[in-house]
Amino acid sequence: MSAHAHRDDIGSKLGMWLFIFTELLLFGGLFITYAVYRYMHPEAFHLASQELDVPIGTINTIILLISSATIAMSITAIQQHKKKLTLVLIAATILLAAVFLVNKYFEWGAKIEHGIFPGSAYLDQLGYGDVLFFGLYFFMTGLHAFHIVIGMVLLGFIFYYVKTDRLKPDNFQLLENGGLYWHLVDLIWIFLFPLFYLIA
């Protein structure tokens, strides 16, 4: 059918940008909540933030920044007809995402071992500010990690499509949209990192 063979790269990109807009608003609700509770408990947020592991957070930030670079490079690579390089760069992005999640696992694990997790008896006795800070920390980084997983699945499909030539140098809009999504995931972390780890 002619209507469905119809292709509109600009429309497709516009759709992706609008979707990214909704994702930013989704996290926006949490950033507002963060702002309100930080305003109500400035000292507790200050002290609780010192409990977080700045080195791991920094490493994860660097990992995500590099992964954003690799996915951007893969888009240039496919335009230059370098299929193999494109595949390597997408795979590198997925791998870096996995490393990010492993770090996150150890970071969360250490907190949970110390009895710091939502609803724990230890956390409840610490006071309102700590409960809210760590509640937000787990909820926001958790939701972000969930987006990383979605991004990995998406990039996995894109990898397969490039490999089987469904995405080609003259038709790679899906890769570009995947890249946009991945930058969004990166962008949100760029905000989460200073808000939780650095502003102390």
Added chain:
Amino acid sequence: MSEKKQHDTPKSYLEETGGRKGIFKWILSTDHKRIGLLYLYSIMGWFFIGVTLGLLMKLELIAPGKTMMGAQAYNATFTVHGVIMIFLIVVPGLPAVFGNFLLPIQIGAKDVAFPKLNLLSWYIYVAGSILVVSSLFAGGGAPDTGWTFYAPYSFKTGTNMLPAVLGAFVLGFSSILTGLNFLVTIHRLRAPGMSWLKMPIFPWTLYGTAWIQLLATPIVGITLLMVIGERVFNIGFFDPAKGGDPILYQHLFWIYSHPAVYIMILPAMGAISEIIPTFARKTIYGYRAMIISTMAIAFVGYFVWGHHMFTSGMSGTALFTFSILTFLVAIPSAIKVFNWVSTMYQGSISTDVPFLWAASFIFVFMIGGFSGLVLGALATNVHLHDTAFVVAHFHFIVFGGTGFAFFGALHYWFPKMYGRMYDKSWAKTGWLIFFIGFVTLYGPMFYLGITGMPRRYFDYLPNYHGPNIISSLGALVMVAGFAIIAINLIKSARSGKKTTANPWGGTTLEWHVPSPPPLENFDEIPTIDKATYKFD
């Protein structure tokens, strides 16, 4: 389609099955018209359940004391009635049914921008609605918080909140994707010559609606996720015992849920703006004012959420600001009413079925709108907050507004959808009974609210008995009217008289294609060279 076939009359979308059989020609089709009808059937199915629950409430209230259900059953009934009616029916309502069916045709396109995503939105809608309704049957009993899921009760109650909240979250996704699809469609797929200012009003209102869906729905999404976090992980965002703030929940909830009211009403206004010029045989009065007021409602509507919380505890400045902004929304709404009436002025009006719905829409919408100003004023709000007055206002706007427009749109575009005409005298009878029942049902609730009857109670003091009897009888009359309308339409969809491409003499593009339209709407994408709503 082969070259030769194109010269014959093309097969209609209802005959074009894509080689699929039975139910699969519906649930696997990415044709925007079939998807529109899928939404119509699912929404009508849920509407039937919602109406039944509403009727049960009115029967409970026919006399003081327990007549047929106790307090807990009543709480569950109004909650599920609200959740079904809001999230499953009026929010998707006009955009998903008529937007899907008509938007591409009215702007001269073959389909929406992302047909597969469109079908996916319907699947997400079905998944969400099944989740919501499953809350009735599984676990600790039906949810009892009201459709607003106010914290902290929504995570303290032992009832089955999780599926209801999760379902509302999933439905939000469907709404966002539909909005996104429409925005891209309108930006990218308008036919040559269809400039922004030649676009009919209905697509314009869908455009405003789509922006609200996109900008507001994520906020309620995250809020509902937070409630789920509260219930499952005990986080404490909205729990005063842990330092959380329940008022913050109300803010986040209404930041979406007030604009959601405009998701419901804007496309309704769009449908009315299509019906009135056709039956007055006059171009719409103040086309630009209609568009500007649509966008103004969408914009200002984003900043009035606080008027739901006048008694919740806000600073005096906030109260004052939200009240002023609420009054401001009335201006573009009034512009629309004046323009509709001016369109009719000196027109040659035919009082056909869709026109009757449109005219009665204006009547009930004005009552709903004015009572909204009564609630938007700070002093009267304190007196009327949480009374039956609020219920009456809300139903006059949402049921009277969106509901009447939905039925009007259904009667207007029915011949286009099925290529058949319904029985007009039965349709008029149904409308009259429905209208009388509607006013009798909700009218007395204004009085009850002013005299102090609170909402959301299964019981009341004996001095409220009289108006409650009238109201309950009105409910029975209205349901009878609805039954006549539904039976007439269902029968006519199967065996009504075949109709022509343009039974009403409309001017917009959908009336230039056959009824029912062919699969790809147009043989050739049309070129638009004159303004819309030009009558000879």
